[in-house]
Amino acid sequence: MARSGALAAVLLLSAVGARAADMPVFKITIRDGTISPTRIEAPAGTRFKLEITNAGKSPAEFESISLRKEKVLGPGVTSFVVVNPTSPAQHVYFDDFHPQAKGVLVIK
Amino acid sequence: MEQVLFIVWRESVEALLVVGILYAWLRANPAGRPGLRYLWGGVAAGLALSGVLALLILGVATFLSDDGQQYFQAGMSLVAAALIVQMVYWMRRHGRTLKRELESGLAYNVARANWWRLFLLVTIAVAREGSETVVFLYGTIATAQGGELLHYAMAGTVGLAAAFGTFWLLQLSSRFVTWRLFFRVTEVLLLLLAGSLLVGGLEKLVSIGTLPGLVDPLWNSSALLDDSGGLGKLLADFAGYRAQPALSVLLAWLVFWAASVSLLRRAAR
Numbered sequence: 001m002a003r004s005g006a007l008a009a010v011l012l013l014s015a016v017g018a019r020a021a022d023m024p025v026f027k028i029t030i031r032d033g034t035i036s037p038t039r040i041e042a043p044a045g046t047r048f049k050l051e052i053t054n055a056g057k058s059p060a061e062f063e064s065i066s067l068r069k070e071k072v073l074g075p076g077v078t079s080f081v082v083v084n085p086t087s088p089a090q091h092v093y094f095d096d097f098h099p100q101a102k103g104v105l106v107i108k
Numbered sequence: 109m110e111q112v113l114f115i116v117w118r119e120s121v122e123a124l125l126v127v128g129i130l131y132a133w134l135r136a137n138p139a140g141r142p143g144l145r146y147l148w149g150g151v152a153a154g155l156a157l158s159g160v161l162a163l164l165i166l167g168v169a170t171f172l173s174d175d176g177q178q179y180f181q182a183g184m185s186l187v188a189a190a191l192i193v194q195m196v197y198w199m200r201r202h203g204r205t206l207k208r209e210l211e212s213g214l215a216y217n218v219a220r221a222n223w224w225r226l227f228l229l230v231t232i233a234v235a236r237e238g239s240e241t242v243v244f245l246y247g248t249i250a251t252a253q254g255g256e257l258l259h260y261a262m263a264g265t266v267g268l269a270a271a272f273g274t275f276w277l278l279q280l281s282s283r284f285v286t287w288r289l290f291f292r293v294t295e296v297l298l299l300l301l302a303g304s305l306l307v308g309g310l311e312k313l314v315s316i317g318t319l320p321g322l323v324d325p326l327w328n329s330s331a332l333l334d335d336s337g338g339l340g341k342l343l344a345d346f347a348g349y350r351a352q353p354a355l356s357v358l359l360a361w362l363v364f365w366a367a368s369v370s371l372l373r374r375a376a377r
Binding site for chain 1: 111115165166174177181240243244246247248250251311312314315316317324325328330334335336337341344350351352
């Protein structure tokens with residue numbers, strides 16, 4: 001049961017991986033109240049991936065209200081969110097557990 | 109350290125807002141007494157579920173697909189929003205006459221079915237906010253060293269105390285304002301919260317492409333009122349304010365308020 005669950009998870013992951021492989025990827029690192037980079041520029045009208053790593057010792061919640069993304073990350077965890085095509089805009093992202101850590105994603 | 113305090117307070121208040129309003133209502137209405145057991149049962153179940161959800165977030169989240177998590181969160185928000193509206197409607201409908209109806213046995217089944225919905229609502233409200241608090245505290249405490257641990261524990265306790273202080277103020281206000289006014293104000297608060305849950309849930313669906321945004325974003329008012337910090341963030345969390353809303357979500361929000369108002373008008377008759 002557990003094994004088939006793990007297998008399903010792996011299959012699901014590789015399916016997601018295959019679909020996501022050709023997307024541009026932007027990496028974001030959160031570390032105990034700092035977030036880097038603080039500015040990302042992405043092209044409008046294309047799907048892209050934000051790969052978020054929590055390199056700190058405390059948990060983080062990557063959040064962007066205008067991008068409609070929220071993701072809780074335990075210490076040492078790397079995860080990703082996929083952003084669907086949008087028109088040119090500026091989106092603030094931050095660590096909701098350390099709100100002073102902010103960055104801006106510019107789509108143009 | 110002040111982060112521990114602030115986050116414990118903020119996550120607790122959102123859950124306590126729902127619990128507090130229902131508690132004040134059940135207490136003020138003699139017929140509501142039987143519901144208190146379901147209320148506290150829901151709190152207990154919500155706390156237990158918080159732990160389980162926190163483990164899932166910490167452990168399984170990396171294995172679950174991004175879309176899967178979004179669907180789950182969207183589902184929780186939308187169910188909670190529907191339950192709040194249903195509860196407000198039911199209170200409006202049966203509030204005044206509940207005691208008499210219960211005594212004559214007419215409302216017994218209605219009441220019992222609704223106590224279970226109340227249980228579910230409270231469970232979701234507590235679990236939603238509680239799981240994040242657990243994740244946050246778990247990681248923070250795990251990295252604390254020696255003396256820090258005491259400070260964190262203190263900050264957490266103060267945060268929780270502040271949340272209960274807020275809860276107490278809510279209960280106090282029910283004693284000083286008239287019952288009618290209290291009822292009106294809390295109805296609006298609950299509906300605002302339900303609207304915010306609806307917006308949050310639908311936006312999850314927009315962000316994974318299940319629901320079209322139509323015109324997205326429709327406008328950008330972040331220069332006027334930024335939703336990522338301060339008052340704007342507070343309004344975003346409690347009332348569903350968005351600086352860059354999608355047209356479809358805005359339409360759903362308008363339909364939500366039109367439907368809620370007409371539903372409550374009908375219930376009052």
